[in-house]
Amino acid sequence: MDNEEPLEPETEDEPKTEPAAQDSDKALYCEAEASVAAEKEKSGWESSETDLEIEDTEKLFTTGQRELYLEACKLVGVVPVSYFIRNMEESYVNLNHHGLGPTGTRAIAIALVSNTSIVTLELADNHITEEGALSLVEMLQENSFLQDLNISDNELGFKGASTISEFLQRNTSSLLNLQLSGNNFRDESAELLCQALSANYRIKMLDLSHNEFSDKGGEHVGQMLALNIGLQSLDLSWNHFHIRGAVALCNGLRANVTLQKLDLSMNGFGNEGATALGEVLRLNNSLVYLDVSSNDISNEGAAKISKGLEINESLKVLRLYLNPLSMDGAMSLILSIKRNTKSKMEEIDISNVLVSEQFTKTLDGVCAIHPQLDVTYKAVQGFSAKKMALLWTNPMKLIQSYADQHQITVADFFKSLNPKGTMTMSVGDFRKAMIQQDKVPMSRYQVRELIKKLDEKTGMVNFSFLKKVKP
Structure with a gap:
């Protein structure tokens, strides 16, 4: 089986194998930990029922974490989720x-x-x-x-x-x-x-x-x-x-x-x-x-x-x-x-x-x-x-044209608008700076289009990725 191939789809719950509820919070994991300790010398769960084949697992996650999850799956009676195992350290x-x-x-x-x-x-x-x-x-x-x-x-x-x-x-x-x-x-x-x-x-x-x-x-x-x-x-x-x-x-x-x-x-x-x-x-x-x-x-x-x-x-x-x-x-x-x-x-x-x-x-x-x-x-x-089309002229092309004429990068143009000199600005500050600057006059529609391209959906615009664009 190819190592990149996903596991078989996770099975539905199997109530017959589910353990009884525990009173203590620690009951959630103590049985699994005990099972891990008992089988620490084993090479891991390689049952054909799980179809679990992972390459060089020690490089991806700690053995303890992996074993704990595999033993927990064995304990409650479910097939392990391969995606979870691959991403336990993310x-x-x-x-x-x-x-x-x-x-x-x-x-x-x-x-x-x-x-x-x-x-x-x-x-x-x-x-x-x-x-x-x-x-x-x-x-x-x-x-x-x-x-x-x-x-x-x-x-x-x-x-x-x-x-x-x-x-x-x-x-x-x-x-x-x-x-x-x-x-x-x-x-x-x-x-x-x-x-x-x-x-x-x-x-x-x-x-x-x-x-x-x-x-x-x-x-x-x-x-x-x-x-x-x-x-x-x-x-x-x-x-x-x-x-x-x-x-x-x-x-x-x-x-x-x-x-x-x-x-x-x-x-x-x-x-x-x-x-x-x-x-x-x-x-x-x-x-x-x-x-x-x-x-x-x-x-x-x-x-x-x-x-x-x-x-x-x-x-x-x-x-x-x-x-x-x-x-x-x-x-x-x-x-x-x-x-x-x-x-x-x-x-x-x-x-x-x-x-x-x-x-x-x-x-x-x-x-x-x-x-x-x-x-x-x-x-x-x-x-x-026609009038609407003029209002929506690609704003980035206008800025690129200005940058080419002045032998600077587009990132340099945006950075010059920020008093702090950084590559990020709040959306409100960016909109205000773009409307007030006179280097590349723009309509509100064009500024809105720029923000759509640069907004990180966090209320901030980020133009650091433009640093690689040479004049």
Whole structure:
């Protein structure tokens, strides 16, 4: 068998061989460790049933780690995952869609107890259920290196939420980022999770999208946000929050001082929820990113949000895509930025709105005051295809032409825009520098295209890769 050929597909769980549950956290791995010690002199598990053939394994990972996982697989009765074995010493491991089930997850958890390499672990869509969640929680009590865990789409349900909530209440893990999207969590799960998160200060990023939280769940989330002092990013998109849940959630945001990124898209806030959000934006000084796309917010709601934007000094990104806005609502948004001299707004997404040429002229005036601002809309009424083509002339070609004329590299051109002289800049600073520089005049459309090419999806643009391009 070729060494690069993957193993046979992982088998389904085999309940008949699964050991009984243990009370102690250490029970997760002590049996496997004992088995490793007993067979330390053996050459490893070479059963034909596993079809496991690995070349020069000692160069890839420590024998102890490999043996521990193989013995754990033998103990619980599953076929080892070849990808996991090959990547046990990497910092990022992606086991999404591997069909692990709760038993396969238990074997992985046993191996991870003493693993010091893996920082990010993806386990989405593995049908791990609440049983697999328990194995992972037991492992997390011992592992102090794992920081990012994705267990989305795993049918955890209420029992899984209960297990995770008890874990979060302990505040003892190194985990910072937890993704729990699409796990059939309802309001009773929201209550447990929010009770735990009210006192948890370790989790920084939490994804609860694609669950089934209703207005009652929104009330629990609002109470949690009023007390939590750790969360920096929260994704609640694709739930079922309506007016009551939106108002309760916003009441919690009034008191929150740590949350920076909030995704509430694909819910049902309506204009009443938008009114509550507008009040929050007048008071909150921590939110940097807010997504309320597809929330049935009309011009009336946009006007309420605009009232908050006239005062807010922290928000940089506002997404209102797929809301029933017209040009009037769009105009109220950009005029609110114009009135706020301390606004830090960098991006407004209203990309389903058709605007007029008068709107673009008004926007030009706003951008003269706030050159870091970019507003994405659908199109401009009356603009010909030829005129639009001129606006979208390839910006990199223009910069390359300037660089050739002045015998410099494209990287040198970008570097000259940065006061710090480094090869990275925040998106807002880069947009501002590009609009204000006069070496290669560009439209907002062209600058937006440049950012798409250079943005690392982290709010930073990086042009270091251009250093190799010679004049």
